[in-house]
Amino acid sequence: MNTKKIANHKKTFARQGKVDRALRELPLHLMLLPSLLLVLIYSYGSMAGVGIAFQNFVPTKGLFDSEWVGMANFKTLFSLPDMWQVISNTLFISISKMIGGVIAPVVFALLLNEFRSSAIRRSLQTMVYLPNFLSWVILAGIFIDLLSPSNGIVNAGLKAFGIEPIFFLGDKKWFPITMIVTDIWKGFGFGSVIYLAALTGIDPSLYESAVIDGANRWKQTLHITLPGITSTIILMTVLSMANVLNGGFDQIYNMYNPSVYATGDILDTMVYRLGIEQVQYSLATAAGLFKSVVSLVFILASYYLAGKFAGYRIF
Amino acid sequence: MKQKRSSSLKRIVGLSLAFLLAASLAACASNNGTNASSDQSAATDASSSESDTTTSDTSSGQPADNDPYGKYDPPINLSWGINTSAVQQFKDGDTYENNIWTRKYLEDLGINVTVAFTADGSTEAYRNQMNLALASGDLPDVFKTNDYVFIKQAYDAGYLADLSQVYKDYANDFMAMVQPKYPDSYDYATIDGKLIGIPQLQDNSQFGILLWIRDDWLANLGKEAPKTVDELVALARAFTFDDPDGNGVDDTFGLGINKNLVTSNYCTLLGFIGSFGVPGFDHSIYYRNDAGEMTFSYLEPGMKDALAVLQSMYAEGIIDREFSVKDTAMLEQDIGSGKLGMAFGMQWGTWLPWNLAFQNEQAIAHPYPIPTQEGYTARMGIQSNAFGDITMVNANYKNPEALVKLYNVYSDTVNPDMDDETYAIYDADEQYRFSPAVINEPQEPTYGPWLKEAQLKNDASDLPRNLITRFNTIKDFDAGSNTGSDAYGLWGQYSLGGSMPIINDFYVPNNMLIQSVVGGVQPDSLVKNSSVLEKITLQAFTEIIMGADIDNFDKYVQDWLAAGGQQVLEDLDKQYPAE
Numbered sequence: 001m002n003t004k005k006i007a008n009h010k011k012t013f014a015r016q017g018k019v020d021r022a023l024r025e026l027p028l029h030l031m032l033l034p035s036l037l038l039v040l041i042y043s044y045g046s047m048a049g050v051g052i053a054f055q056n057f058v059p060t061k062g063l064f065d066s067e068w069v070g071m072a073n074f075k076t077l078f079s080l081p082d083m084w085q086v087i088s089n090t091l092f093i094s095i096s097k098m099i100g101g102v103i104a105p106v107v108f109a110l111l112l113n114e115f116r117s118s119a120i121r122r123s124l125q126t127m128v129y130l131p132n133f134l135s136w137v138i139l140a141g142i143f144i145d146l147l148s149p150s151n152g153i154v155n156a157g158l159k160a161f162g163i164e165p166i167f168f169l170g171d172k173k174w175f176p177i178t179m180i181v182t183d184i185w186k187g188f189g190f191g192s193v194i195y196l197a198a199l200t201g202i203d204p205s206l207y208e209s210a211v212i213d214g215a216n217r218w219k220q221t222l223h224i225t226l227p228g229i230t231s232t233i234i235l236m237t238v239l240s241m242a243n244v245l246n247g248g249f250d251q252i253y254n255m256y257n258p259s260v261y262a263t264g265d266i267l268d269t270m271v272y273r274l275g276i277e278q279v280q281y282s283l284a285t286a287a288g289l290f291k292s293v294v295s296l297v298f299i300l301a302s303y304y305l306a307g308k309f310a311g312y313r314i315f
Numbered sequence: 316m317k318q319k320r321s322s323s324l325k326r327i328v329g330l331s332l333a334f335l336l337a338a339s340l341a342a343c344a345s346n347n348g349t350n351a352s353s354d355q356s357a358a359t360d361a362s363s364s365e366s367d368t369t370t371s372d373t374s375s376g377q378p379a380d381n382d383p384y385g386k387y388d389p390p391i392n393l394s395w396g397i398n399t400s401a402v403q404q405f406k407d408g409d410t411y412e413n414n415i416w417t418r419k420y421l422e423d424l425g426i427n428v429t430v431a432f433t434a435d436g437s438t439e440a441y442r443n444q445m446n447l448a449l450a451s452g453d454l455p456d457v458f459k460t461n462d463y464v465f466i467k468q469a470y471d472a473g474y475l476a477d478l479s480q481v482y483k484d485y486a487n488d489f490m491a492m493v494q495p496k497y498p499d500s501y502d503y504a505t506i507d508g509k510l511i512g513i514p515q516l517q518d519n520s521q522f523g524i525l526l527w528i529r530d531d532w533l534a535n536l537g538k539e540a541p542k543t544v545d546e547l548v549a550l551a552r553a554f555t556f557d558d559p560d561g562n563g564v565d566d567t568f569g570l571g572i573n574k575n576l577v578t579s580n581y582c583t584l585l586g587f588i589g590s591f592g593v594p595g596f597d598h599s600i601y602y603r604n605d606a607g608e609m610t611f612s613y614l615e616p617g618m619k620d621a622l623a624v625l626q627s628m629y630a631e632g633i634i635d636r637e638f639s640v641k642d643t644a645m646l647e648q649d650i651g652s653g654k655l656g657m658a659f660g661m662q663w664g665t666w667l668p669w670n671l672a673f674q675n676e677q678a679i680a681h682p683y684p685i686p687t688q689e690g691y692t693a694r695m696g697i698q699s700n701a702f703g704d705i706t707m708v709n710a711n712y713k714n715p716e717a718l719v720k721l722y723n724v725y726s727d728t729v730n731p732d733m734d735d736e737t738y739a740i741y742d743a744d745e746q747y748r749f750s751p752a753v754i755n756e757p758q759e760p761t762y763g764p765w766l767k768e769a770q771l772k773n774d775a776s777d778l779p780r781n782l783i784t785r786f787n788t789i790k791d792f793d794a795g796s797n798t799g800s801d802a803y804g805l806w807g808q809y810s811l812g813g814s815m816p817i818i819n820d821f822y823v824p825n826n827m828l829i830q831s832v833v834g835g836v837q838p839d840s841l842v843k844n845s846s847v848l849e850k851i852t853l854q855a856f857t858e859i860i861m862g863a864d865i866d867n868f869d870k871y872v873q874d875w876l877a878a879g880g881q882q883v884l885e886d887l888d889k890q891y892p893a894e
Contacts, residue, residue, distance in 0.1 A: 058468060059450040080847060081878045144640055170639045170861075257574045258853035259639040259861055265850070273846040276439070279446075279464055280843065 053286040073286035082265070090266040093176050093247040098240045100184040105191025106233060110221060112192065113199050125196065129189035140254030143182060144169060175260040183248055191236065195229055202228035234306045241302040245291045267291060383487045383723045387425030393717055394429045395751045396445065396458040398436035403745045415740055416750040419728070424720050428751060431455030449474070457718055457751050459512075459706040463837065466705060470506050476708040479510040481716040487723040489730070493756070499700035503834055513722060513752070515703035519830065521759040522596065522697045523822045524586035525682035525814050527664045529656035529672065532559035540681070544590050544624065544688045551633040554656050569633030571650070571658035573643050576856055577613075581660030581668055582646040584856075585695065586685040587625070591617030594696035594829035598849045601833050601887050602696075609832070609888040611880065612696050613852055619868040620688075622859045629860050639857055643668075651675055659685070662759060662814035665807025670800045677798075682807065682814040684821055694827050701834030706752065721752035729754070731762070731779030738781055759808065763815035770811055785809065838886035844879030851875050 048063065053073055055066040077083065108128065115121045131139070149155050149165035159165060168178040206224050215223065247266030256264040267287060275284020306312040397411055405414060417428045432455070434444035445465060448454045454474055460466065469475050486494075494501050497516045504514035526547070528540055536559055541547035551569030553559065559567055571582040578597040585595050593615045594600055600612040612618075628634045635641065635649075649655040651671035658668075662682070665673070669680040685693055708715045729742045740746065747753055762782060766789070769775050775786040785805055791797035792806040807813050822828055833841070855871035876884075 059446055061472075062450065076843075081874070082847075082850075144645075148637060148640075150637060167637070170637065255640075257639050258576070258850075258857040259574075261850060261854040262858075270846075273850070278842060278846050 050285065050289050052282055053289045055282055057282045057285070059281070069282075073282045074290070077283060077286050077290070080270075085262070086265050086267055086270050087245075089176070089263055090245055090247045090268075093179055093252075093266060094243055094245060096176075096180045097183050097248065098237075098243060100180060101187055101191065101240060102233065102237055104184050104188040105195055106229070108188060109192040109195035109199060109229075110225065112196065113225070114217070125189070125193065127189075129193060131186045132190045134186070136248075136250035136254050139182070139186065140251070143178075143255065147178065169255055170257065170259050172260055172263045175256070175264045179248065179252060179255070179264070183251055194236065195232060198229040198232040199225065231312055234312045238299065238302045238306050238312075241298045242295045244298045245294050381484045383485050383720060384424065385720070386423065387714075387717075390421055390425040390427045391714055391717065392427045392429055393457055393712075393714075393721075393751070394431040394455045396431045396448065396455040397433040398441045398459065399433050400436055400745070400748065403748045405749075406744070406746070409749075411749070414749045415746060419741075420721060420724065420750075423724050424717070426717050426721065431458075454709050456709050456712040457706065458709075459704045461515075461702070461704045464842070466511070466707070467506075469707070470511055474710055475511045476710045476712060476715040477509040477511065478513070478708065478715055478719070479508075481719055482510055482513075485716045485719040485723070487726065489726040490719070490722055493754075497700070499834075500703065503701035503703075504705045512705035512707035513718065514705050516754065516756050517700040517703050518757040518760045519697040519700055519702075520818060520823050520828055521662055521757060521815075523662065523695050523818045523828055524583070524589060524659050524685060525662060525664065525817060526586055526685055527581075527658055527660055527669055527680045527682050529559075529669075530679045530681055532656040532678075535559050535561055540683045541686050544587075544686050547587075547686045548624065548628060548633070551628060551657065552631065555633045559656055560653055566654055568635045568649060568655045569657065570628065571646050571655045572634055572638045573641055573646050574639050574857075575642070576853060579643045581664060582643055582658045583660065584621075584625070586659030588613075588618060588621040589685050589695040589827075590688045590691065590693050591615075591621040592688075592691035592694050593617045593621060594694040596696035596698060596831070598845065598852060599698055599833060600696035600829065600831045601884070602829050602831055603893060607893055609884045609891075611875070611884065612829075613856075614872050614875065617688075617691050619865065620691075622856060622868060623865050625860045626862065626865060630862060634860070639861060647671055653678070656680075662808060662818060663804070664814065666804035669807070670803060673803050674800055679803075680807070681812055682817060684817050692827075694829050695822070697828050697830055699831045699834040718752065721750070722754065725750055725752045726754055731781050733781060735780075735784070742781075759815050760819065763809060763819050766809045767811065767816055767819075832887060832891040838883065838890055840879060840882040840886045844883060847878050848875060848880055848883070851878055 051063055052066075054068060054070060055063075056069050056072075057063075057066045112121055112124060115124075146152050147154050147168040149167045149170075154168070155165040166174055168174045202225065206228075207220055210220050210224055245267055247268060249266070249268035249272065252264060252266055253269050253272065256269065271284050271287045274280055275287070409415065411430045411433055420426045420428055432444055432448075434441040442460070442462060442465075445458065445460055445462070448458075449465060449469055449472075452472070452474070454469070466475075482490075482494075493516055497514070497518070500514040500517045501510070504510060504512045526540070528550075532554060533540065536553050536557055538550055538553060539546075541550050547570070554567055555569040556565070558565065570587075572584060573579055573582045576584045577595050588595055593612055594602065595612045601609060602612070604610045604615070625634065629636070629638075646655065646658070647668045650658075650668045651674075653672060653676055656672075660668075664680065664682060672678040672680065685695070687693055706718065708718050728737060729747055733742070741750075762785070765778060765782060766786060769778050769782075769786050770789070775783045778786055788797060788802045789806050789810050792802040793810065808815050851871065851874050855867060855874070859865060859867055859871075
């Protein structure tokens with residue numbers, strides 16, 4: 001009897017608490033509203049535009065009166081003579097960038113973490129973070145000068161070691177590699193900031209006990225530091241999976257040229273020439289939709305794998 | 316990342332829409348400010364003025380029927396979508412809303428020109444803005460574009476006013492005269508027998524290509540301008556290896572070429588392949604060859620021979636080894652810093668890029684006809700004259716004749732006979748750009764022969780007023796008393812040793828200029844395939860020049876035909892049948 005009463009009492013108390021909490025948190029939820037609206041309008045509302053991919057879209061007729069053509073645009077897209085070469089270029093460049101984009105910042109963050117002086121650590125961190133803020137338009141101009149085979153500083157260095165000058169931006173073999181390396185160089189500062197933040201979250205007592213057990217720096221890194229940031233690494237990798245068909249338009253558009261089309265032309269640059277320069281909205285939308293679908297599949301797959309092998313869940 | 320990027324893109328679009336709205340509100344506000352009193356009455360009057368004029372010709376203030384200069388009272392509004400350019404600069408605090416031309420039109424014609432929107436025409440901005448206006452059906456009263464896809468869509472949607480009748484009724488003598496003088500242009504602005512706009516007047520003979528060479532480099536090496544391709548190659552070799560600038564350093568290039576090969580105005584391949592009978596001009600020259608078959612310029616057998624020569628020049632290092640990453644801006648640097656002394660380019664080469672060498676070291680460059688090659692007739696491609704901007708009127712606009720009246724006043728104000736004051740106010744320093752109606756009668760083909768004759772007679776008395784200034788400027792430059800870079804620019808075009816005499820007296824009479832059959836009306840297959848075809852062409856040519864097997868050219872022809880080119884040729888054959 002008594003216990004029942006108490007239980008009842010507890011229930012009403014809990015209910016009361018829930019209402020209280022909801023009221024207290026209401027302003028916080030309301031603060032979410034503007035961004036929710038933005039997402040609804042600009043991300044979901046405009047998704048109706050994917051319909052253009054299945055139409056023979058004419059701007060004057062709009063989305064509702066343009067003729068529906070089914071999968072014709074996709075057929076045209078995949079019958080383009082170099083579509084498959086463009087896709088394989090894109091995959092090679094983007095996957096290499098993804099792999100390098102995970103490894104480079106982790107290694108750098110680990111090395112940087114070994115510095116005792118926080119002044120050096122911070123200034124180094126800022127220095128490598130800086131290129132992240134420069135646009136590819138500017139960097140392209142700089143790289144064209146730096147990588148010039150006749151008077152570029154990079155080839156001057158190579159010459160000093162007796163290596164023949166390399167035409168990094170004009171040679172089919174070297175162009176994708178140049179794109180990958182310069183992209184990693186530009187972006188790894190940003191990644192390392194995140195990993196450094198994750199590193200500070202590791203419990204210092206773990207290192208202390210490891211030292212007592214006689215573990216050296218290498219063993220500490222292997223058994224404490226790396227496992228400590230594994231979840232961050234997985235998260236970053238999962239997020240970057242969406243880029244599987246993103247070769248990096250800004251970068252490549254500003255540096256490519258006809259002599260490297262064979263290895264340097266990617267989906268985005270092709271879509272740009274097709275959709276924007278030739279005003280073929282339907283084809284360009286079809287290509288964009290294709291990219292999105294592939295990206296979605298990759299995100300889902302990598303999310304599943306991350307959950308399975310690392311127990312990592314976002315939701 | 317994909318999602319992130321697209322959402323940020325959308326935000327940018329949203330933001331720019333907001334800006335647009337703000338801008339148009341601001342425009343409205345300023346109109347209200349200047350015009351508050353007449354705005355309301357103008358609106359009501361605009362709708363009734365036409366019926367008024369027919370019923371009561373003598374009624375006070377209304378323009379008389381068919382008067383090319385009839386003034387609207389009270390004034391009517393005319394909104395204009397402005398294609399801006401970095402070169403135009405306002406004087407004395409003028410704005411787009413209130414400048415020399417808006418004041419003139421308001422005063423002379425009672426037409427109040429207002430701003431619908433402004434967008435940069437040198438980028439994609441103007442085109443995007445127009446496409447946006449078209450998609451939303453909200454076009455300004457007056458607008459212009461050279462995008463025929465746009466024009467056709469606007470016509471099909473019924474957005475364009477038919478100007479056939481108002482042009483007949485209201486055109487002044489000059490405007491009536493140019494219609495038969497430039498038939499290609501007016502045909503281009505006519506759809507289904509209706510004149511849907513006022514075309515830009517076109518005579519593309521001025522796009523013939525010349526070989527520009529620095530005088531001092533020739534003199535330093537004791538060489539002459541090349542007459543044949545072999546001589547050109549020898550000169551390029553000398554310019555590369557024999558230290559033409561005499562500074563003792565091996566820092567010069569032979570023949571200047573940029574990475575886009577055929578789409579730029581200077582440092583282009585066009586003149587060179589022209590020597591081999593290939594009439595190229597960007598990627599747009601389709602024509603009937605001597606056998607009467609529809610063909611694309613770069614498929615011609617001469618192209619293969621030209622590429623073979625270029626390949627050997629590249630291998631020898633007398634074409635910059637890095638040309639494939641250099642755009643024209645980088646070649647301008649080479650010319651400006653005295654590293655490049657020879658390149659093919661347009662007739663206005665002394666305005667750009669050779670003015671840079673002139674400004675930096677007073678180096679003069681002269682134009683020469685493209686060299687000849689045994690076994691080939693030298694030819695160059697020019698675009699069809701049925702091409703260019705068309706200024707159109709919104710079908711909903713109540714006074715379509717207002718545009719013709721603007722053209723009337725413009726032609727009376729800006730013309731070769733205008734006095735210096737008018738020129739300074741309305742034309743000089745790009746001021747003409749602030750008028751919605753602009754007549755750009757191709758100057759070079761019109762003025763070239765006049766100026767040449769005057770120079771031969773050494774007498775300027777027969778010239779229209781504004782050419783007298785040019786005549787004097789050219790004489791002053793020759794005499795060394797005017798060394799401004801504008802004088803150099805004019806001199807390079809119109810002096811007896813300039814580019815226009817070569818085009819007018821050599822290229823044109825010898826039929827060296829081949830007009831493309833493709834006007835503004837392009838078959839779908841061409842629109843659809845052109846980006847792929849351009850890529851195939853550029854890639855093949857770049858690779859061959861950089862050392863790929865010359866027989867790749869035959870593969871290129873096959874690839875090009877297979878990638879939709881065959882379809883394009885067949886469609887063009889049907890669309891532009893042999894006469």
